[in-house]
Amino acid sequence: MIKSIFSIFVPIHREGYRFIGIFAVLALLLFFLWQPLGWLGVIATLWCVYFFRDPVRVTPLREGLVISPADGRVSLIVEVMPPPELDLGDKPLTRISVFMNVFDCHVNRSPVAGRIVKMVYVPGKFINAELDKASEHNERQCLTIETASKKRFGVVQIAGLVARRIVGFVSENEPIGAGERFGLIRFGSRVDVYLPAGHKALVGVGQRAIAGETVLADIASKEAAREYRAS
Numbered sequence: 001m002i003k004s005i006f007s008i009f010v011p012i013h014r015e016g017y018r019f020i021g022i023f024a025v026l027a028l029l030l031f032f033l034w035q036p037l038g039w040l041g042v043i044a045t046l047w048c049v050y051f052f053r054d055p056v057r058v059t060p061l062r063e064g065l066v067i068s069p070a071d072g073r074v075s076l077i078v079e080v081m082p083p084p085e086l087d088l089g090d091k092p093l094t095r096i097s098v099f100m101n102v103f104d105c106h107v108n109r110s111p112v113a114g115r116i117v118k119m120v121y122v123p124g125k126f127i128n129a130e131l132d133k134a135s136e137h138n139e140r141q142c143l144t145i146e147t148a149s150k151k152r153f154g155v156v157q158i159a160g161l162v163a164r165r166i167v168g169f170v171s172e173n174e175p176i177g178a179g180e181r182f183g184l185i186r187f188g189s190r191v192d193v194y195l196p197a198g199h200k201a202l203v204g205v206g207q208r209a210i211a212g213e214t215v216l217a218d219i220a221s222k223e224a225a226r227e228y229r230a231s
Contacts, residue, residue, distance in 0.1 A: 011053070011054050011055070011056075012049060012052050012053060012054060013052050013053070013054035013107055013184065015052065015167055015184055015186075016048065016049070016051070016052025017052075019048055019052065019186075020045065020048050020049055020052065023041070023044055023045040023048045024045050026041055026044075027041025027042050027044065027045050028041070029041075047102075050103070051102065051103075051106065051187070052106075053105055054105070054107045054181075055105065057109065057179060057210070057211060057212030057213050058212075058213060059109075059178055059179025059212045059213060060213070060215060061113075061178060061179075062220070063147075063148075063149070063220055064218050064219045064220025064221065065112075065178070065215055065217075065218055065220075066111045066112055066153070066193065066195065066215065066216045066217040066218065066219065067109070067110075067111045067112070067178055067179055067211075067212060067213065067214065067215060067216065068098055068109075068111065068193075068209035068210060068211055068212070068213070068214040068215075068216050069098065069108050069109050069110065069111050069155055069182075069191045069193060069211060070098040070100050070104070070106075070108050070109075070190075070191040070209065070211050071098075071100060071104040071105040071106075071209065071210055071211045072098045072099050072100040072101065072104045072190075072191075072208070072209060073098065073099050073101075073206060073207070073208055073209070074096065074097070074098055074099075074203050074204065074205055074206065074207045074208075074209055074216075075097050075098065075099040075190070075205065076095070076096075076097035076205065077094065077095070077096050077097070077201045077203070077204075077205055078094075078095055078097075079092040079093070079094055079095075080092055080093070080095050081093075082095075082154050082194045083122075083136075083140075083142060083154070083156065085118075085120040085122060085142045086118065086120075086142050086144050086154040086156070086194065087118055087144060088144065088152055088154050088194060089197070091197060093154075093194045093195060093196070093197060094194070094195040094199060094200055094201060094217075095192050095193070095194050095195075096192070096193045096195070096201050096203065096216050096217070097190055097191070097192045097193075098190065098191050098192075098193075098209050099189075099190045100160075100185070100189050100190065100191070102187060105211065106184050106185050106186065106187075106189065107181055107183075107184050107211065108157060108181065108182055108183045108184060108185070108191055108211060109179050109180060109181055109182065109211045109212040110145065110155070110176045110177065110178055110179065110180050110181075110182050111145075111153060111155060111178065111193050111216065112145055112147055112151075112153055112178050113147065113148070113176065113177045113178040114145040114146050114147040114148065114153075114175070114176065115145065115146050115173065115174070115175050115176070116143055116144070116145055116170055116171070116172055116173065116174050116175075116176055116182075117144050117145070117146045117152070117172070117173070118142070118143070118144035118172065119141070119142070119143050119144075119168075119170070119171065119172040120141075120142045121140075121141050121142075121166075122139065122140050122141075122142065123139055124137055124138045124139040124140060124159075125137045125138050125139070138158045138159050138160070139158070139159040139166065140156050140157060140158045140159065140166070141156070141157040141166045141168060141183065142154065142155075142156045143155045143156070143170075143182065145176065151196045151219065152196060153193065153194060153195065153196065154192070154193070154194030155182075155191065155192070155193055155194075156191065156192040156194075157183055157185050157189065157190075157191055158185075158189055158190040158191065158192065159185060159189055160185075160187075160189040160190060165185070165186045166183065166184075166185050166186075166189075167183055167184045167185070167186070168182065168183045169181055169182055169183055169184075170182045170183070179212040179213075193216060195217055195219065196219060199217055199219045200217065200224070200225040201216060201217050201225065202215060202216065202217050202218060202223070202225070202226055203215075203216050203217075204226070204227075204228030205228075206228075206230055207228070
C-alpha cells in the first residue's frame, strides 16, 4: 500500500526540487505560527511534489503516429492558420489542443521523431489557456519538428492563467525522438500540435490524453476522422 502511494509521487523532475523545498520551508514556518496552517502547508507541499512528477511512459513507435505531447484534456480540435513563427505555410492546418490543469503532469514530450528545425519564444499575456485566443495572445514556446519523411509538425507550449514560466530542455537543430521530453510548463497551461496539411485527428474533444502514450493522429493511415460521443 505504502509503495503504491509512493509511486504516485516519484520520480520527480529536477525542475521541481527548488519549489518543493520552498513549499516545505513555508509549511515549517506555518507550523510555528499555527498548527492548522502548518498542515495546510504540508498539503500544499505534497501537491507541489505531485505536480512535478515525471513518470515513465511507454511510447508507441511507428512512422506516422503522432503522440500527445501533454497530459490533460483535448480541449480543441480546429482548422486554423498556423502561427507565422512556426513557418508552416499560409494554409489552415488541423490544430489539436491539450489543456493541462494544475493536477496534470506538466512534463511535455515530443509528438514525433525528427529534428527541431525552428524554435521561437514569444512573450505574451497569461489569460486562461483553455480559450482559443490564448494561442495568439499568451506567452508561448514554438517548435517546428521535421521528420525523416520531411513532414513538418508544429508544437506550441502555451502559458496559462497561473503559469509563469516555460522551461525548455532542447535546442534548435537537435534531433528528438517520439516521446522524448522537450520541456515543462509551470502551473497550468496548454500544448498545441499542428498536423501537416490534409491530416485529421483521431481523438475527440473532451478525451483524456497521456503524454508520450496517447495517439492523437496517424498520418500514415487513410482512416477518416472518427466520431465521438460522451456517455
